[in-house]
Amino acid sequence: MNEPWDGAEERGIVEQAVRRHRDGEIEATVDEVGQEWPVALVFNGISHAVMMCTPRELEAFAVGFAISEGIVKRRADIRDIDVAFHRDGATLPYAHVELTIAQEAFGALKERRRALAGRTGCGVCGIESIDLLDLSPERVPATGFMARLAPDAIARAARELPAHQALTRLTGGLHAAAWCDADGAISIAFEDVGRHNALDKLIGRLVLDRVDTTNGFVFLSSRASYELVRKAARVGIPMVATISAPSSLAIAIARQAGIRLVSFCRETSYVEYGGA
Incomplete structure (x- = not known):
């Protein structure tokens, strides 16, 4: 029987009985798994x-x-x-x-x-x-944000992101999308099994809270795909930073939109692929 409920108890994770194999030993234990x-x-x-x-x-x-x-x-x-x-x-x-x-x-x-x-x-x-296939992104408006971006903003975002990944710490298997200011401080982040979903949750919250999406940047725990950059362009986000690699089409879309795309972001380094 189909039974509706409010979903309030859903935590984004479930406990799963597992058998852990390590150094030739087998242990019956419980693991946390991301909900999908x-x-x-x-x-x-x-x-x-x-x-x-x-x-x-x-x-x-x-x-x-x-x-x-x-x-x-x-x-x-x-x-x-x-x-x-x-x-x-x-x-x-x-x-x-x-x-x-x-x-x-x-x-x-x-x-x-x-x-x-x-x-x-x-x-x-x-x-x-x-x-x-929509490969003609909106042009991100020039607001002067990049001139206000602190030199160590990417390093700070990379350093702070793990503290906003509670579900990932438990499961090891979710993506995160975080909103950062010009200093790289993270104000909000969302996690999801899908990297596109995590970004959609972030964009949705920014829109619902009437946050100026041209006055900050997105930091993603995933690679930079074409669609992630395309989504950022729709709401005027001037910079997308990712922990992993970009695709060639993501780079092309970023350049068309005037989005600054940086990947392989760490506390001590990153690679810039063009854009603003």
């Missing part, structure tokens, strides 16, 4: 995407997805959000997030609807043709 659920995003009653993500901060996730995917242009285009959790004895738990959006935005969505499912990996799974 199907989350359906429904716009004006029509299911648009099913994402696999960690079932926390789903309102922020839905707002960030809607804006970073270009479904809506601004927070005011989202009129209502309802999050519902479900469990069924025969299936995995899942969640529905229903958004009511402005009619103009919904009309545009119907015109370009794509069959999407589980976009935690390549970012373009399910598009119907190459013609639907």
Whole structure:
């Protein structure tokens, strides 16, 4: 029987009985594992995407997805959000997030609807043709942020990020997206099994809190993929910093958008790939 509930007890992790093998010895113990659920995003009653993500901060996730995917242009285009959790004895738990959006935005969505499912990996799974691939990012406005960026901002962000990764410390398997000021201080961070989801949660919270997205930078625990940079461009973020490597298309999108892209970020070093 399908049973709805408020999801308040969901912590983003579950305990799993395991057998740990070490130095020839076997130990029965308990391990913490990151939660991964199907989350359906429904716009004006029509299911648009099913994402696999960690079932926390789903309102922020839905707002960030809607804006970073270009479904809506601004927070005011989202009129209502309802999050519902479900469990069924025969299936995995899942969640529905229903958004009511402005009619103009919904009309545009119907015109370009794509069959999407589980976009935690390549970012373009399910598009119907190459013609639907959006490789023309918005140009990030020049606000003077880069001139205010402290010389050690990236080092500080790299140093502070682990303190904001509580779920990763327990599981070792989640991605993080953090918002940093010009000094590299992290004010907020989100974790998720999907790197795109973590960034969407961050973007959604910034939008909901009316934070100026042109006056800070994103620090990501993952590699820099094309879609992560594309999402940043939609909301005018001037710099994307990542712990791991960028792809060639991520570099190209950053240069088109005027985003400063830096990767292999550590406390003592980073590599700059162009942009602002």
